[in-house]
Structure formats: structure tokens, C-alpha cells
Amino acid sequence: GQSLEQPSEVTAVEGAIVQINCTYQTSGFYGLSWYQQHDGGAPTFLSYNALDGLEETGRFSSFLSRSDSYGYLLLQELQMKDSASYFCAAPVSGGYQKVTFGTGTKLQVIP
Amino acid sequence: DAMVIQNPRYQVTQFGKPVTLSCSQTLNHNVMYWYQQKSSQAPKLLFHYYDKDFNNEADTPDNFQSRRPNTSFCFLDIRSPGLGDAAMYLCATSRGGTGDGYTFGSGTRLTVV
Numbered sequence: 001g002q003s004l005e006q007p008s009e010v011t012a013v014e015g016a017i018v019q020i021n022c023t024y025q026t027s028g029f030y031g032l033s034w035y036q037q038h039d040g041g042a043p044t045f046l047s048y049n050a051l052d053g054l055e056e057t058g059r060f061s062s063f064l065s066r067s068d069s070y071g072y073l074l075l076q077e078l079q080m081k082d083s084a085s086y087f088c089a090a091p092v093s094g095g096y097q098k099v100t101f102g103t104g105t106k107l108q109v110i111p
Numbered sequence: 112d113a114m115v116i117q118n119p120r121y122q123v124t125q126f127g128k129p130v131t132l133s134c135s136q137t138l139n140h141n142v143m144y145w146y147q148q149k150s151s152q153a154p155k156l157l158f159h160y161y162d163k164d165f166n167n168e169a170d171t172p173d174n175f176q177s178r179r180p181n182t183s184f185c186f187l188d189i190r191s192p193g194l195g196d197a198a199m200y201l202c203a204t205s206r207g208g209t210g211d212g213y214t215f216g217s218g219t220r221l222t223v224v
Contacts, residue, residue, distance in 0.1 A: 030209045042201060043154065045212030087153055097142050097161050097207045101153040 002026050004088050004102030011108045012078055020073045020105045022088035030091040032064050032071040033099060038084045046073070046086075075107075083109045114138070117202050117216035124192050124223055132187040132219045134202030143185040144213065145177060146201040154201055160185060161207060192223045 004024045012018040022032065031050035035043040049055055049064035049071060061074040075082055088102040115136045124130040134143065142161050146154035158167045160179045174196070176188040189196055199220050203213040 033210075033212060035213075042215035042217050043203075043213070045214070048210040048212060050210055091209050097205070098144065098156055098159050098166070099213070100156070104151075104153050106151075 002090065002092055002100045004090060004100065006086075006088060006102045006105045008103070009106045009108070011110060012075075014078055014080060014109055014111050016078050017074065017076050018078060018107065020075070020086050020107065022071045022073075022102050024069050024071070024088070024090055024102075026069075026090055026092075029066065029069075032062070033089040034060075034062050034073045035087045035089060035101070036084050037087065037104075043087065078109050080109050080111070083107060115202060115204055115214050115216035117200075117219050119219060120217065122219055122221050124189075124221065126193065126223055127191045130189050130192055130221070132189075132200050132202075132221070134185045134187075134216055135183050136204045136214075137183070138204055138214060139182060140204035140206050140214070142205045142207045143179060144203045144205075145175075145185070145187050146203065148199045148201055148218075157187070189221075192221070194223050197221055197223045 006022050033048045034046040036046055037043040047062040049062050054063045059076045064071040085104050085106045087104045089099040091099050118133050144159040145157045148154040156168050157171045158177050174190050178186045199218045201218045202216040205211045205213050
């Protein structure tokens with residue numbers, strides 16, 4: 001089976017840095033994606049890590065450690081508009097065209 | 112702009128009355144997906160098409176069906192909606208590669224009365 005676990009809620013202060021963790025258990029693993037979803041909106045693709053290490057895209061970075069079955073999304077210089085739910089996601093073993101989403105983390109940015 | 116469009120944005124249907132949700136894309140992506148998302152939960156995959164090949168998830172109820180008449184369009188049919196089917200239904204597309212992100216439509220929020 002496939003499971004991806006995330007903290008349910010995180011609160012952080014505007015301008016600060018926050019890390020959202022994702023631990024996974026999969027029967028096969030290709031890589032880890034991250035999506036952002038604002039309330040009432042659709043998920044938006046943020047990043048994909050196929051290899052271990054840190055990938056940086058502007059204020060957002062994503063990290064993967066295959067040996068630890070662990071990844072995280074790092075958001076820097078937090079802005080109020082970053083308040084949203086964040087999902088990690090992984091391609092399903094044997095069916096790389098589809099992904100399973102993690103449990104999701106609701107990020108609240110406060111002034 | 113290339114995009115994924117879902118219609119309608121909000122749909123109200125009666126208990127047991129068949130309803131169809133639609134999705135179209137201008138991205139020319141090979142794969143189209145239907146996800147169901149309930150409040151404060153992760154999106155749950157119902158099925159997907161790789162080109163014309165239909166792939167159903169094992170736990171998708173028989174009440175849910177899908178059609179993809181061509182590359183651009185995909186439909187979700189709910190034959191007899193129950194109260195438990197009230198949710199946001201998300202259509203997504205991708206090129207099908209492992210690292211290819213999904214492009215989602217804005218979703219259809221279904222209410223069953």
C-alpha cells in the first residue's frame with residue numbers, strides 16, 4: 001500500500017520560515033511532489049524531487065531523503081497569501097501515471 | 112492560455128438523480144484524472160484515462176462512471192448520487208511522466224439534496 005503522513009496543522013508568523021514534513025511508506029517509490037491548495041481552490045503543483053537533496057524554487061524549497069522515507073517543503077519569507085493546505089504526493093507503485101496524496105497540512109500564517 | 116476547465120463550478124442534484132460533471136483541457140495531455148475531495152481531506156483518486164485506456168481504482172464505487180470521448184474532454188457520471196457523494200470533484204491532467212505535475216481544474220462542488 002501507499003501512505004504519506006503529514007502534520008495536520010502548522011502556524012507560523014509572517015516573514016518567518018516554516019517546514020512541512022512528509023513521511024511515506026510505499027511499496028515502490030519514484031519521487032515526491034508538493035501541491036498547494038487554497039480554501040475552495042484547486043491544488044497547484046509546486047515541485048517534484050526524484051533524487052535526494054534540496055530543490056529550490058524562489059521562496060519554496062523541497063527536500064527528499066530516500067533512505068529516511070522522508071521529505072519536507074520549506075517556505076521562506078512567509079506571506080499571508082501562503083496560508084493554504086499543502087499536500088505531498090507520490091506516484092503509486094506500478095502506476096506511475098497516478099499519484100497518491102498525503103494527509104495534508106493546513107498552514108496558517110499570522111501577522 | 113492552456114488550461115483545464117470544469118463545468119459547472121457548483122452543481123446541486125437530488126438524491127438518486129443522475130448527474131454528469133464535465134472537464135475539458137487545452138493542454139493536449141495524455142492523462143486525465145478524476146479526484147474526489149471532501150472537506151479537510153486529501154484528494155482521492157476515482158479513476159484515470161491514459162489516452163483511451165481507462166483505469167478504475169479498486170475502491171471506486173460502481174455508482175461512479177467516466178467517459179473520455181476524445182483527448183480534450185472527460186466526463187464523470189454519478190448514476191444515483193447519495194448524500195455521501197457530496198464533495199468537490201477535481202479533474203486533473205498530466206503528460207503521464209513520473210515527475211510531471213498535475214494541472215487541476217477549478218473543481219465542481221457537488222451538493223446532494
